[in-house]
Amino acid sequence: MATIKDIAQEAGVSLATVSRVINNGPKVGDATRKRVKQIMLEMGYRPNANARALVTQRSASFGIVLPELSDPFFATMAHGIESVTRKIDVQILMSTGSIEKATELKAIETLLEHRCNAMVVHSKALDDATLINFAKTIPGFVLINRYIEEIGNRCVWLDNIAGGQTMARHMLNQGHTKFVIVSSKYQIDDPVDRIAGIKQELAENGITLSPDMIEYSTPDQEGGEIAMQNFLAKGTEFTAVLAYNDAMASGAMTMLQDHNIDVPNEVSVIGYDDVLLAKYCRPKLTTLRYPIEMMAVKATELALQYAAGTVPEADCTFKYAPTIVKRESVGKAIS
Amino acid sequence: MATIKDIAQEAGVSLATVSRVINNGPKVGDATRKRVKQIMLEMGYRPNANARALVTQRSASFGIVLPELSDPFFATMAHGIESVTRKIDVQILMSTGSIEKATELKAIETLLEHRCNAMVVHSKALDDATLINFAKTIPGFVLINRYIEEIGNRCVWLDNIAGGQTMARHMLNQGHTKFVIVSSKYQIDDPVDRIAGIKQELAENGITLSPDMIEYSTPDQEGGEIAMQNFLAKGTEFTAVLAYNDAMASGAMTMLQDHNIDVPNEVSVIGYDDVLLAKYCRPKLTTLRYPIEMMAVKATELALQYAAGTVPEADCTFKYAPTIVKRESVGKAIS
DNA sequence: TTGTATGCGTTATCAG
DNA sequence: CTGATAACGCATACAA
Numbered sequence: 001m002a003t004i005k006d007i008a009q010e011a012g013v014s015l016a017t018v019s020r021v022i023n024n025g026p027k028v029g030d031a032t033r034k035r036v037k038q039i040m041l042e043m044g045y046r047p048n049a050n051a052r053a054l055v056t057q058r059s060a061s062f063g064i065v066l067p068e069l070s071d072p073f074f075a076t077m078a079h080g081i082e083s084v085t086r087k088i089d090v091q092i093l094m095s096t097g098s099i100e101k102a103t104e105l106k107a108i109e110t111l112l113e114h115r116c117n118a119m120v121v122h123s124k125a126l127d128d129a130t131l132i133n134f135a136k137t138i139p140g141f142v143l144i145n146r147y148i149e150e151i152g153n154r155c156v157w158l159d160n161i162a163g164g165q166t167m168a169r170h171m172l173n174q175g176h177t178k179f180v181i182v183s184s185k186y187q188i189d190d191p192v193d194r195i196a197g198i199k200q201e202l203a204e205n206g207i208t209l210s211p212d213m214i215e216y217s218t219p220d221q222e223g224g225e226i227a228m229q230n231f232l233a234k235g236t237e238f239t240a241v242l243a244y245n246d247a248m249a250s251g252a253m254t255m256l257q258d259h260n261i262d263v264p265n266e267v268s269v270i271g272y273d274d275v276l277l278a279k280y281c282r283p284k285l286t287t288l289r290y291p292i293e294m295m296a297v298k299a300t301e302l303a304l305q306y307a308a309g310t311v312p313e314a315d316c317t318f319k320y321a322p323t324i325v326k327r328e329s330v331g332k333a334i335s
Numbered sequence: 336m337a338t339i340k341d342i343a344q345e346a347g348v349s350l351a352t353v354s355r356v357i358n359n360g361p362k363v364g365d366a367t368r369k370r371v372k373q374i375m376l377e378m379g380y381r382p383n384a385n386a387r388a389l390v391t392q393r394s395a396s397f398g399i400v401l402p403e404l405s406d407p408f409f410a411t412m413a414h415g416i417e418s419v420t421r422k423i424d425v426q427i428l429m430s431t432g433s434i435e436k437a438t439e440l441k442a443i444e445t446l447l448e449h450r451c452n453a454m455v456v457h458s459k460a461l462d463d464a465t466l467i468n469f470a471k472t473i474p475g476f477v478l479i480n481r482y483i484e485e486i487g488n489r490c491v492w493l494d495n496i497a498g499g500q501t502m503a504r505h506m507l508n509q510g511h512t513k514f515v516i517v518s519s520k521y522q523i524d525d526p527v528d529r530i531a532g533i534k535q536e537l538a539e540n541g542i543t544l545s546p547d548m549i550e551y552s553t554p555d556q557e558g559g560e561i562a563m564q565n566f567l568a569k570g571t572e573f574t575a576v577l578a579y580n581d582a583m584a585s586g587a588m589t590m591l592q593d594h595n596i597d598v599p600n601e602v603s604v605i606g607y608d609d610v611l612l613a614k615y616c617r618p619k620l621t622t623l624r625y626p627i628e629m630m631a632v633k634a635t636e637l638a639l640q641y642a643a644g645t646v647p648e649a650d651c652t653f654k655y656a657p658t659i660v661k662r663e664s665v666g667k668a669i670s
Numbered sequence: 671t672t673g674t675a676t677g678c679g680t681t682a683t684c685a686g
Numbered sequence: 687c688t689g690a691t692a693a694c695g696c697a698t699a700c701a702a
Binding site for chain 4: 003004005015016018019020022023025047048050051052054055056
C-alpha cells in the first residue's frame with residue numbers, strides 16, 4: 001500500500017509537503033497541492049490511521065462497551081451513538097463485556113490499548129471504585145445507564161425509582177389494588193430500583209407488597225412466561241402485572257392468554273423500555289418509554305466534549321425520567 | 336501513560352527484553368520475566384495497539400460494515416460476528432454505510448485506513464466492479480448477503496429465489512390461489528429475487544401474477560400497513576399475502592385485523608426473516624428463517640481464514656437457503 | 671513556500 | 687539469555 005513517502009517521491013516533493021496537503025495544511029503552493037492530490041488519487045493512497053494515531057497521540061475512533069448487540073435495547077443504544085459519530089467521521093470501536101466483572105474490565109482496557117480518548121461505557125458488573133478510577137484518568141470517559149455520585153458529571157442515566165413509581169401510579173389510577181411484579185433475576189441496580197420505586201408508591205397508598213408477589217426470572221420473554229406461570233400455579237390473586245421490561249411483559253401476557261385470562265379486561269400488564277415489540281405484540285403494550293437513544297446521543301456528545309478538553313461542571317449529572325406510553329394492555333380494575 | 340521504555344528503565348533491562356515478556360517471547364530468564372511483569376502491573380502498563388499495528392502491519396481489529404444497527408436484523412448479524420471475534424480477543428471496528436454508494440465506499444475505506452486485514456461487508460449500493468476490486472486487493476474481504484460470481488468464494492449469501500419459491504409453495508400447499516405480494520420499494524436484489532422466485536413457483540402451477548397484485552412500500556411495519564391498505568382500497572381479491580419481511584407482514588396483519596378480516600381463517604400471511612417480532616406478534620407469524628447469525632459466523636470465520644493466508648478454492652461459494660417456520664398466520668384456503 | 675530531522679511505541683533483526 | 691538498533695508511516699518544530 002502506497003505510503004506518504006511513495007507519493008512524495010513520485011511528486012518530487014518532500015514528505016512534509018505531502019503531509020501538509022493531506023491535512024489541508026496552510027502553507028502549500030496551489031500548483032503543488034493540486035499535483036500532489038492528483039498523484040495521491042492515482043496511486044490510491046490511504047493514510048495509515050495507526051501511524052497517525054501513534055504520532056498524534058489520539059485515536060480517531062470512538063469506543064463503546066456494551067453487553068451485547070442481539071438485544072434490541074442495546075442495538076438502539078449503539079444506533080444512537082453511531083448517529084453522532086457518523087457526522088464527525090469517527091469510527092466506532094466496539095467492545096463487548098457480558099455483564100461480568102472480568103469481561104467488562106477487559107473491554108475497557110482494550111479500548112484503552114487502542115488509545116480511544118472518548119468512550120461511552122455500559123457497565124453493570126464493575127464496582128464504583130474501578131469506574132471512578134477510569135473516569136479520573138480518561139478525560140472522555142462517560143458512563144451510560146449508571147449513576148455514581150463521585151463522578152455524577154460523567155453519568156447519563158435513567159431514574160429507575162421514578163420509573164417504578166410511575167408504573168405503580170398508573171395502575172393505581174386505574175383502580176388496581178392487587179399487584180404482582182415480574183422482575184429480573186439479575187440483581188443489578190435496575191430491577192432493584194424499580195421495585196423500590198413501586199413499593200414506595202404503593203406504600204404511600206397504603207398497600208404493602210409481600211415478597212411472594214414478586215417473581216424473579218430471566219429478563220426475556222421466556223422468563224416472563226415462567227414467572228407468570230409461577231403466579232398462576234401459586235394461585236396468586238392479582239389484577240395488575242408490573243414487568244421488568246417489555247419482553248417479560250409480553251411473555252406474561254402470552255401465558256395469561258394461554259390460560260384464557262383476558263388482557264386488559266381481567267388483568268392489566270405494564271412493561272418497561274418501549275422497545276419495538278411493545279408496538280407489535282397484541283394487545284399493544286402499555287409501557288414506560290426508556291429514551292435510550294436520546295441518552296446515548298447525549299452520552300456520546302458528552303464524551304466527545306470532555307475528550308476535547310471541556311471541563312465538566314462539578315455539580316451536574318444527566319438524569320432522565322421514563323414516561324408512560326399508553327397503549328392497550330392496561331385497563332380499569334374490575335371492581 | 337507508561338510505555339515500554341519506562342518500564343524497561345524501571346526494571347533495569349532493555350526495551351527488547353520487555354517486549355519479549357509482553358509477547359511471551361521465548362528467551363527470557365525466569366527471574367527477569369517475573370520482575371518485569373511485576374513492574375508492568377505496578378505502572379499500569381498498557382501496550383499501545385496503534386504502535387503495534389504500525390510495526391506489525393496488521394490491525395488487531397476486525398472490520399464490519401453494515402447499514403445500521405437499529406434494525407434487529409443487522410443487530411443479529413453483528414452479534415453473530417461478535418460471537419466469533421470475542422473468542423479470539425479481537426475488537427470490532429464498525430463502519431456504517433446506509434445503503435448509499437458514497438457512504439458504503441467511505442465505510443470500507445475507513446476500515447482500510449485502519450489497516451483491518453479481515454472484514455465482512457454488507458453492501459447493496461456499490462457496484463460489482465468496485466467490490467471485486469476490493470476483494471482482489473484485500474485478502475480478508477468477505478461479502479455477506481450478496482453474490483458476485485467472479486468472487487463467489489468471498490460471498491456468504493442467501494438464495495432469495497429459492498426463498499420466494501418456498502413461500503409460494505407453502506401457500507399453494509394450503510390450497511391458496513389468490514396471491515398478493517407486499518414488497519419493498521427499494522429495488523435492491525433481495526425483493527427482486529424473492530418476487531422472481533414467487534412468480535416462478537406460481538407459474539409452474541399455472542398462476543400468473545398481474546402487476547397490481549404487488550404493492551411496494553417501505554420495508555417496515557408502517558409500509559406493510561400502507562401496502563395492505565392499498566390492496567383493500569383497490570378491492571383486490573386475495574387469500575394469501577406474501578410479505579417482504581416480518582415487519583411488513585406484521586403491519587399487513589394489523590391492517591387486516593383492523594378491517595375485521597381474520598388471520599389466518601380468511602386470509603393467510605407469511606413473512607420473511609424470522610426476527611424476534613415474528614414470535615411476538617399475534618397470531619404468531621409463519622415465516623421464512625433467514626439464518627443470518629449462522630451466516631455471519633461463517634463469514635467472519637472465512638474472513639479470518641483468508642486474512643491468515645488460507646487461499647480460498649476458486650469454485651466455491653457459501654449459499655444458504657431459508658427454511659419455513661410454521662406458526663399461526665397461515666391456514667387452509669377457504670374454498 | 672518547501673525541506674530536514676526527530677520522535678511517537680513497538681517489533682524484529684542482528685550481535686554479543 | 688540479553689541488548690543495541692533499525693524500521694513502521696506519519697506529523698511537526700525548525701531550518702532554509
